[in-house]
Amino acid sequence: MPRSSTPRLTARNADRHDLYQRSVQLPEQEIRLLDKVFKAHTGRRPLHLREDFCGTALLCAQWAKSHPERTAIGLDTHRPTLEWGRTHNLSAVGVAAARVTLLEQDVLVPTRRKVEVIGAYNYSYQVFHERELLLRYFRAAHRSLTSDGLFVLDAIGGSEATCARVERRRVAGGWTYIWEQERYDAVNANFVCHISFEFPDGTALRRSFTYDWRHYSLPELRDILLDAGFASVDAYWEGTDASGRYGSGRYRRVSQAENECVWNAYLVARKGPPLPGSRDALRG
Numbered sequence: 001m002p003r004s005s006t007p008r009l010t011a012r013n014a015d016r017h018d019l020y021q022r023s024v025q026l027p028e029q030e031i032r033l034l035d036k037v038f039k040a041h042t043g044r045r046p047l048h049l050r051e052d053f054c055g056t057a058l059l060c061a062q063w064a065k066s067h068p069e070r071t072a073i074g075l076d077t078h079r080p081t082l083e084w085g086r087t088h089n090l091s092a093v094g095v096a097a098a099r100v101t102l103l104e105q106d107v108l109v110p111t112r113r114k115v116e117v118i119g120a121y122n123y124s125y126q127v128f129h130e131r132e133l134l135l136r137y138f139r140a141a142h143r144s145l146t147s148d149g150l151f152v153l154d155a156i157g158g159s160e161a162t163c164a165r166v167e168r169r170r171v172a173g174g175w176t177y178i179w180e181q182e183r184y185d186a187v188n189a190n191f192v193c194h195i196s197f198e199f200p201d202g203t204a205l206r207r208s209f210t211y212d213w214r215h216y217s218l219p220e221l222r223d224i225l226l227d228a229g230f231a232s233v234d235a236y237w238e239g240t241d242a243s244g245r246y247g248s249g250r251y252r253r254v255s256q257a258e259n260e261c262v263w264n265a266y267l268v269a270r271k272g273p274p275l276p277g278s279r280d281a282l283r284g
């Protein structure tokens with residue numbers, strides 16, 4: 001029997017950024033939603049994206065690859081992670097990489113070049129523990145958008161999202177992804193979370209990533225976005241697949257939703273006035 005040339009993944013040969021990307025990132029899903037909501041808002045396809053807290057800039061790279069006129073700006077304060085992204089993700093998309101600009105920059109500082117869409121994913125804005133700081137960030141995002149621009153961010157909630165818990169998930173690549181909410185402080189909504197990875201040979205990368213976050217509810221986020229100057233805020237909820245048990249990866253606008261144990265949603269904030277017939281669904 002010929003032996004596979006790919007070595008078995010263990011803690012010794014695994015790369016934490018690669019594991020992270022393949023465990024939690026869904027750039028195709030993000031691009032599909034950005035296309036859908038921007039087209040509904042403006043009637044045209046979005047071309048210019050900014051990815052906040054971009055980390056390894058996987059979304060920037062895939063965005064640029066998805067259309068020859070598309071550009072992306074990625075913002076992150078951690079230089080080694082940006083470098084990893086340049087080496088592994090930008091180099092993988094050929095000429096499209098020339099349309100991606102990665103800036104080692106705090107998202108609190110507006111970018112001069114205006115973009116049509118800003119995406120902020122994996123709940124990274126929760127790094128801002130103070131409401132004032134989150135407001136400052138949302139204002140900076142507002143200023144960085146074109147007059148018809150959209151700001152899209154994801155949110156997490158549900159009864160189990162706000163308590164200590166551990167979630168384990170087998171990933172197709174052959175490792176187990178572990179999301180650990182170490183503690184949740186009910187007074188300040190502070191929560192400390194870690195990502196670990198376990199491998200079939202019994203080795204593990206423990207607490208490869210740690211986040212010290214404040215949890216924000218959807219109504220809080222909506223209010224802060226409106227205070228920052230956005231004209232309206234819509235919530236998008238994930239549908240279920242044919243079995244009814246799993247998420248379909250397809251999102252639709254909702255005005256209310258059941259507080260399941262754990263849910264993920266997107267908020268879409270519009271800078272310009274809403275289209276006739278469109279309304280602020282969260283207020284609705």
Ligand SMILES: C[S@@+](CC[C@H](N)C(=O)[O-])C[C@H]1O[C@@H](n2cnc3c(N)ncnc32)[C@H](O)[C@@H]1O
Pocket residue numbers: 024025052053054055056075076077078081105106107108121122124127
């Ligand atoms: C959870 S990772 C998100 C990576 C990627 N965007 C995703 O969707 O998975 C959070 C990233 O935010 C960056 N970060 C934290 N505070 C930041 C700030 N104030 N401005 C820019 N980047 C920041 C960190 O360096 C880290 O790479």
